Amino acid sequence: MATQRTTAGGADAATVIDTADRSELKLVIEENVQAVIFTPPALPGWFDEVAHSVETGDFQIARTVLPNANYQEIERTLELRISTGVLSAEVRECLKQDMMALVDDLRGIYGVSRFMLRCFTEAPTHDCGYHVDTVPPAAPTCGLLRVYNGQGTEYADPRNVTSMLEFYRYLAHRERLVRERREMQRAGHSSAALDLEIDALDKERAFLTRPREVNIAPAGAIIAFKHVDIRQHWANHPKSQAWIHCSPMSGKARLVVNLTAPGWARSDRRQATRGISH
DSSP states (O other): OOEEEEOOSSTTOOEEEEESOGGGGGGGGSTTEEEEEEOOSSOOTHHHHHHHHHHTTSSOOOOEEEEEEOHHHHHHHHHHHSOBTTBOHHHHHHHHHHHHHHHHHHHHHHOOSOEEEEEEEEOOOSSOOSBOOEEOTTSOOEEEEEEOSSSOEEEOOGGGBOOHHHHHHHHHHHHHHHHHHHHHHHTTOOOHHHHHHHHHHHHHOTTBSSTTOOEEEOTTOEEEEEOEEGGGTTSOOOGGGOOOEEOOSSSSOEEEEEEEOOOOOHHHHHHHHTTOOO
């Protein structure tokens, strides 16, 4: 049974749904649903081999972006990227099919036929704090995320967010500090003072009513969540239009897959809008 965490009613209502039913990922298209977090009751055993190989550095996928690919193009790319000789043949096939199942999930939600895929194995860094993901103008706004190992993804309960305006103030401040830190590091100067300022900003979390409250979508979960239309980024839009989240800032390498749709085909839009209530 799904569990919902909902803000107060009205124009700024937003809901995060926790579920053990994968078919409920499609609820993300509803107007006030910010995210649906599907956590399987148990993960298949092959996840352990993938996690070990990723965390030891034996299995790596260089950052890969397919901006506008069909099902077959994604399948061919994964066949090349999921290297042989590291994972067992059975686990390799299970991982590839699991990633392709995410494509099936998004196709089932929207009826889309083309996709934007991002996947990689990387260790967390301190560069990216709480943020929202974006999509191109007028593109479908829902995407999927699966992290296969390591620490889960932190996110802000919409009931705890003061406003999107306050969140974007935090984000703009943090991004400016990170840019300044990179410039200092490129110039060979110490960034210790900026490190402390960024840490303080992250601990303060002024966009949250209860800054110490942390929510985590565990590794292995599949998250369907709202991406904000790039034209609305930085605007004081309703909370339901974007999921505020944060990757871990330390730890071992993780395997991450993010999937969206780059745009609509006319037939895709007709199919996707059937039966959607507003």
